[in-house]
Amino acid sequence: MAKNLLIVESPAKAKTIEGYLGKDFTVKSSYGHIRDLVKSEDAIDIANNFKQTYEVPADKKQIVSELKKLAKEADMVWLASDEDREGEAISWHLFDTLNLKDATTKRIVFHEITKPAIMAAIDNPRKINYDLVNAQQARRVLDRLVGFELSPVLWKKVKPSLSAGRVQSVAVRIIVEREREINKFQSEAAFRIVAIFGTGKQAFKAELAERYSKQEDAEKFLQDCIGADFDIKSLETKPAKRSPAAPFTTSTLQQEASRKLGYSVSRTMQIAQKLYESGHITYMRTDSVNLSETALNAAASEITSAYGDKYHQHRKYKTKSAGAQEAHEAIRPTYFNNHTIEGDNSEKRLYELIWKRAIASQMSEAQFEKTTAKISISTRKEELVANGEVMKFDGFLKVYLESNDEEDDTQTEDADNAILPPLTKGQRLDLREMTATERYSRPPARYTEASLVKKLEELGIGRPSTYAPTISTIQNRGYAVKEEREGKQRKFRVLTLKGDNIVKEERIENTGAERGKLFPTDIGAVVNDFLVQHFNGIVDFNFTAKVEKQFDEIAAGLEEWTTMIGNFYTPFHADVQSTIETADKATGVRDLGVHPEKGEKVSVRIGRYGPFVQIGENASDDNKDYKPAYASLRTGQSIETITLEEALELFKLPKVVGEFEGKPMKVAIGRFGPYISHNSAFVSLPKEIDPLDVTEEQAITLIEEKRKKDAEKLIKAFDEDPTVKVLNGRWGPYIEFGKQNVKIPKDKDPLTLTFAECKTLADADSKAPKKGGKKFAKKK
Numbered sequence: 001m002a003k004n005l006l007i008v009e010s011p012a013k014a015k016t017i018e019g020y021l022g023k024d025f026t027v028k029s030s031y032g033h034i035r036d037l038v039k040s041e042d043a044i045d046i047a048n049n050f051k052q053t054y055e056v057p058a059d060k061k062q063i064v065s066e067l068k069k070l071a072k073e074a075d076m077v078w079l080a081s082d083e084d085r086e087g088e089a090i091s092w093h094l095f096d097t098l099n100l101k102d103a104t105t106k107r108i109v110f111h112e113i114t115k116p117a118i119m120a121a122i123d124n125p126r127k128i129n130y131d132l133v134n135a136q137q138a139r140r141v142l143d144r145l146v147g148f149e150l151s152p153v154l155w156k157k158v159k160p161s162l163s164a165g166r167v168q169s170v171a172v173r174i175i176v177e178r179e180r181e182i183n184k185f186q187s188e189a190a191f192r193i194v195a196i197f198g199t200g201k202q203a204f205k206a207e208l209a210e211r212y213s214k215q216e217d218a219e220k221f222l223q224d225c226i227g228a229d230f231d232i233k234s235l236e237t238k239p240a241k242r243s244p245a246a247p248f249t250t251s252t253l254q255q256e257a258s259r260k261l262g263y264s265v266s267r268t269m270q271i272a273q274k275l276y277e278s279g280h281i282t283y284m285r286t287d288s289v290n291l292s293e294t295a296l297n298a299a300a301s302e303i304t305s306a307y308g309d310k311y312h313q314h315r316k317y318k319t320k321s322a323g324a325q326e327a328h329e330a331i332r333p334t335y336f337n338n339h340t341i342e343g344d345n346s347e348k349r350l351y352e353l354i355w356k357r358a359i360a361s362q363m364s365e366a367q368f369e370k371t372t373a374k375i376s377i378s379t380r381k382e383e384l385v386a387n388g389e390v391m392k393f394d395g396f397l398k399v400y401l402e403s404n405d406e407e408d409d410t411q412t413e414d415a416d417n418a419i420l421p422p423l424t425k426g427q428r429l430d431l432r433e434m435t436a437t438e439r440y441s442r443p444p445a446r447y448t449e450a451s452l453v454k455k456l457e458e459l460g461i462g463r464p465s466t467y468a469p470t471i472s473t474i475q476n477r478g479y480a481v482k483e484e485r486e487g488k489q490r491k492f493r494v495l496t497l498k499g500d501n502i503v504k505e506e507r508i509e510n511t512g513a514e515r516g517k518l519f520p521t522d523i524g525a526v527v528n529d530f531l532v533q534h535f536n537g538i539v540d541f542n543f544t545a546k547v548e549k550q551f552d553e554i555a556a557g558l559e560e561w562t563t564m565i566g567n568f569y570t571p572f573h574a575d576v577q578s579t580i581e582t583a584d585k586a587t588g589v590r591d592l593g594v595h596p597e598k599g600e601k602v603s604v605r606i607g608r609y610g611p612f613v614q615i616g617e618n619a620s621d622d623n624k625d626y627k628p629a630y631a632s633l634r635t636g637q638s639i640e641t642i643t644l645e646e647a648l649e650l651f652k653l654p655k656v657v658g659e660f661e662g663k664p665m666k667v668a669i670g671r672f673g674p675y676i677s678h679n680s681a682f683v684s685l686p687k688e689i690d691p692l693d694v695t696e697e698q699a700i701t702l703i704e705e706k707r708k709k710d711a712e713k714l715i716k717a718f719d720e721d722p723t724v725k726v727l728n729g730r731w732g733p734y735i736e737f738g739k740q741n742v743k744i745p746k747d748k749d750p751l752t753l754t755f756a757e758c759k760t761l762a763d764a765d766s767k768a769p770k771k772g773g774k775k776f777a778k779k780k
Contacts, residue, residue, distance in 0.1 A: 002026040005074035007067065007094060009081050012277035013113060017080070020115040021122075026074070028067060030081070034060050035093050037144060046569065049562050050141055056097065064097060071098050076106060078125070083109040083328065084285050085139075085555060086465050088132035095128060102127070111286075112334045113279040135555035141565055142166065142547070146538065149576045150531075157579070158530055158586045159523065159608065163477055166547070167462050167470050169531055169539045172479045174455055175447055176520045176528045183641055185443035191218035191436040191495070195384055197230065197375070197429040202421035206375055206386035211439075215493060218436035221380065222497040229378040230429040240368040240389070244360040244396040246289035246317040247330035250464035251457045253284070253354070258450030259403035261349055262516075264482075265449040269468045271350045272331070280341050281354055282329050285464040289317040289330045291358070299362040302336040307398060313364045332358040356400040363396035371420050375429065388420030436495040446517040449482065460545030479524030485636060487513030522611040522639045526588035534579045538572070593644040602647055604639045609671045611639045613647040632669050635687070649692065658696030665699045667691050678703055718755040726750050726758070737762035 004025045008014050011029040018027040035054045037043040045051040056064050071077050077100055079091040091107055094100070106125035110117040143166055150164035190211035196203055212218040248256070250269075257268040272284035291299070296314065303312040317330075333355045341351050368389050375384040391397075447455065453467045462470055474480045487510040496503045520528070531539045547568075553559040589605040592613075600616040609632070616628035631650035633642065654668035654677075663679045674691035676683045676699050683706045685691055689698065715733055716726040725736045726744075733750040735742040735758050742765045744750055748757070 003075040004078060005067075005070050005076070006078040006080050009087070009090060010273075010277055012274065016113050016277060016279050017118055020118045025078075026070060028070060030067065030090065030094060031060070031063055033090055033093060034064055034067075035097055037140070041148065044141055044144060050565050050569075052137070052141065054093070067094070068098050071100060074104075076104055078122070079105065079107045079128070080109070080121070082285070083111055083283060084465055085132045085136040085551075088129055089136035089140075092128050092130070092133045111283040111328045112281070113277065114334050117334075131557040132555050134561040135551045138554050138561040138565060139551055142568065145565075145569060146572075149573065150535065150538070153534075153576060153579055153583075154527060154530070156585075157583050158527055159606065162523070162527060164527070164531060164538075165473065166538060167456075167466060167544065168473045168477075168479070169528070170459075170461055170541060170544045171452065171456065171470050171474050172520065172524050173528050173532065173539050174452065175474075175480050175518050176525050178444060178447060179520050179525075180640070182443040182446065187440045187442070189213070189438050189440050189492075191215065191493075192439050193218065193221060193384075193434065193436050195225075195230075195375075195434040196432045197386075198432045199421045199423070199427070199429065203432060204386055204388070204417045204420055206373070206384040208382060208384055210382060212436070215438075215495070219495055219502065221382075222434060222436055222495055222502050224379045225377060225431065225434055225497060226500050226502075228380070228431075230384070230431055231376050231378075232373055232423050232425055232427040232429065233376040233383060234374045235371065235423055235425050237369060237371045239392075240370045241365040242368070242395075242397070243365050244315075244363060244400070245357065245402045247291060247332055247358045247361045248354060249287055249289060249319075249330060250285050251287075251453050251467060253331055254453050254467060255450040256357070256403060257350060257353060258448060260353060263346075263350070265453060265468045265471050267346075268350065271346050274343075274347060275341075275351055275354075278341075278343070279334055280338070280343075280351055281334060282332050284331055286328060286331060287464055288319050288328055290319065290328070291316075291332060291361070292329055295329065295332055295336075295358075296362065298336045299359055303359060303363055307363075310393075311363050311395065311398065313362065313395075315362055317361070330358070357402075360396040360400035363399065364393070366391065366395040366397045367393040371423075373420060373423055386417065386420060388417040390419050432498075434497040438492040438494070440490070440492070440511070446514060446519065448516055449518065452518060459541050460548055461541065463548065463551075474524070475518075478521055479527065480518045480520055482516060482518055483514075484516065485512075485514045485519075487511050522588060522606055522633070525638075525640060526586055526606050529588070530583075530586040534583055535572075535575060537575075588639050590639055592642070592647050595648070602644055604633070604642055604647060606639065611637075613642070613650055615651070632671070634669060634691075635673055653691055657694050657699050660696075660700050660703060665696070665703070667694050667699070676702060681706075715750050716753065718758070720755045724755065724758055726753055735761060740766065 002024055004021075006017065006021070006025055006027045007030055008017060008027065009030055009032055011031070014027045014029040018025070021027065035056045038053050038055045043053055045053070077098075079094055081087040081090040081094070087109075095105060107128050108121040108125050110121040146166045147163060151162065154162040154164055190213050192211055193208035195206050195208075197206060208221075212221065245252070253272065254265045254268050257263040258265065263271070269284065272281065275281045276284050296316075300312050300314065331354055333351070336355070336359060339352070339355060340348055343351070368391055371388045371390075373386040373388075375386065377384065445451070449471050452471060456462045456467060456470070475482060489508050490511045491506050491508055494505050494507055496505070528539070537543050550559060550564050554561045554564065587605040587607075588611075589603055592602045592604060594600065595602055595615055598615065602613065602615050604611065604613050611633040613631045613633065614628050615630075616626065618628060629651060631647075631653070633639070634650070637646065650669070653674075654666050656664045656666050657676075658665055660678060665676055665678045667674065667676055667685070669675075669691060672684070674685040674689075676685065676694070678699075681703070683702050685694065685702070713728050714725060715728055718724050723736075723738045727734060727736050729741075733744050735744060735753070737758060740762055742758070742762045744753070744761070748761075
């Protein structure tokens with residue numbers, strides 16, 4: 001038996017490290033946390049200074065048993081979980097659960113998995129940092145108290161099965177408030193003047209700084225330019241430079257991977273975790289933009305070798321985040337001479353992005369020459385301005401250019417020129433064309449996952465380990481959806497001056513199209529309003545940021561964690577009790593108007609199965625038999641923006657669109673969207689088909705396609721029980737046993753399975769412990 005037992009969080013990391021250490025070391029994985037707070041309400045003893053009760057989940061008992069056995073046999077146990085607070089807490093849980101002793105336990109940390117880093121960590125062990133553990137405990141306890149106390153309030157006052165959380169509720173508030181800004185926004189139109197001038201064979205653009213809100217003013221400007229002289233009034237040429245961005249932090253990596261690669265925040269972190277555990281990059285949860293001296297020297301060597309001395313510029317970046325808890329290094333390659341790696345496509349792309357960003361941060365500035373020409377108009381006092389830019393030295397741009405969150409402006413043409421032709425002061429120019437194009441002001445942009453992370457970071461809400469879980473949680477719980485939405489067509493006017501003629505035309509553009517944006521759901525908006533009204537402190541941006549600072553102070557040993565929790569909990573618990581007793585039920589009800597024919601009130605609200613429109617009032621003592629009419633909202637509709645006309649359209653469904661095989665085909669909208677019902681079977685309608693416009697031919701086609709798909713899916717059915725089937729799934733054949741899906745062992749032929757064999761496999765599957773606990777990559 002090896003003298004040393006080293007415990008890490010993940011099996012992939014264990015495999016990498018084991019290759020660096022000799023036969024004296026056994027390296028094992030804890031598969032993330034080995035214990036958690038018990039699920040019941042007595043997990044935290046509030047009266048006993050917030051003492052916690054932990055348990056080892058069923059799926060971790062075998063791991064704990066194995067680690068206990070190995071720890072007893074080893075002379076020394078090395079706890080090598082991640083270097084952040086979460087990792088420190090995992091080391092403490094291991095120490096406590098495995099009954100380790102101080103004398104035979106050492107804690108080591110490293111921010112990259114390379115042989116030199118691991119050996120340096122072994123040479124510099126320390127003890128468990130209980131300030132970091134307490135900071136993590138404070139976060140865990142506070143979040144459990146908020147969730148356990150707020151969620152039942154939402155069940156009673158809004159809708160069953162809802163949940164609330166300290167950081168997730170603030171994230172939802174940000175999305176809801178942005179959506180309301182957009183809904184209130186009134187777009188204003190103005191005409192933008194752009195001229196195209198010629199100097200011999202070359203042409204360039206110039207723009208008028210002013211915009212005209214009225215078409216008559218824009219037209220008058222163009223009229224005055226007929227026959228006018230255009231001269232270069234002034235020329236100014238000056239140098240400009242552009243500096244590279246700092247190396248990646250967790251937040252900036254998530255943002256840039258979203259912009260450049262289209263990865264979700266959670267996918268970025270999953271891939272980065274693999275790269276870290278394989279020894280390709282440094283630790284991926286960090287607030288720091290700092291690079292170690294070793295990394296700076298390695299980057300310098302690689303830059304001068306690959307590009308030459310003039311491309312290198314030594315830089316040290318300072319971390320802006322005051323509460324940076326991972327004050328170690330930025331995310332960088334472990335070896336700068338590896339421009340790429342072996343791995344799947346997603347791993348290669350993310351690694352290359354990290355490599356480029358880190359190497360560019362140590363490269364020279366890009367040098368430009370900017371020229372501004374001001375052009376006078378003989379018939380007007382205004383001036384046109386032309387800008388040009390020439391790159392004199394590419395510097396860091398040879399490797400990398402940072403993206404930004406600004407969307408492509410589909411409404412405007414770029415009036416800047418890559419390069420201006422040779423010009424001289426006083427030079428007379430030839431006007432080739434001038435346009436006045438109607439352009440509309442735009443509302444604030446909806447958040448993407450990446451821009452929401454940026455906003456949370458700006459507000460001081462959350463930390464590197466919490467961004468991805470927060471964004472996943474608000475989507476999983478139905479408070480926000482990430483989706484694409486089609487835009488609407490809009491007309492705009494264009495006036496074009498060519499020669500002595502002005503041509504007027506009306507064009508059409510698509511506006512408001514969204515891709516990969518976060519939209520609040522109706523239930524998300526209603527829950528947000530309820531929390532803002534009754535628990536404003538919880539969803540207040542300043543409060544959430546203040547709590548993060550308090551966690552930082554606990555981690556630094558400056559504050560006692562139980563005191564901090566106690567100061568929060570007493571008033572919070574009183575608010576919970578008061579709200580349960582006094583608050584009205586929240587439905588987000590909104591009156592839309594009166595039915596034009598029935599004269600009854602039309603309203604919209606949240607119900608048990610989602611948002612719906614209601615015609616008429618609920619039954620009363622005077623009219624107990626009265627039943628209002630109900631219709632569910634369609635995808636993309638919201639209780640905050642739906643109009644009376646749109647609401648009444650919903651009552652045109654269900655409708656019969658024809659017959660097939662002697663049975664009617666009915667189109668309706670249900671809990672999961674629009675569908676066709678036919679002969680007790682249901683077929684979902686594709687997004688591109690409007691349920692109000694479905695034809696008989698389309699309905700028949702969809703029914704036949706569904707039948708064909710189902711037939712291809714079915715391998716075998718059983719007379720003994722029609723709910724038991726052998727089916728073809730995405731990952732291969734499986735057994736559908738009622739509501740239970742059962743994997744078929746490799747040694748079984750799906751075609752020859754009997755009903756008895758299926759039942760035996762289903763019984764064995766229901767008794768087997770689930771392996772959900774091995775998802776170590778996801779931080780709670």
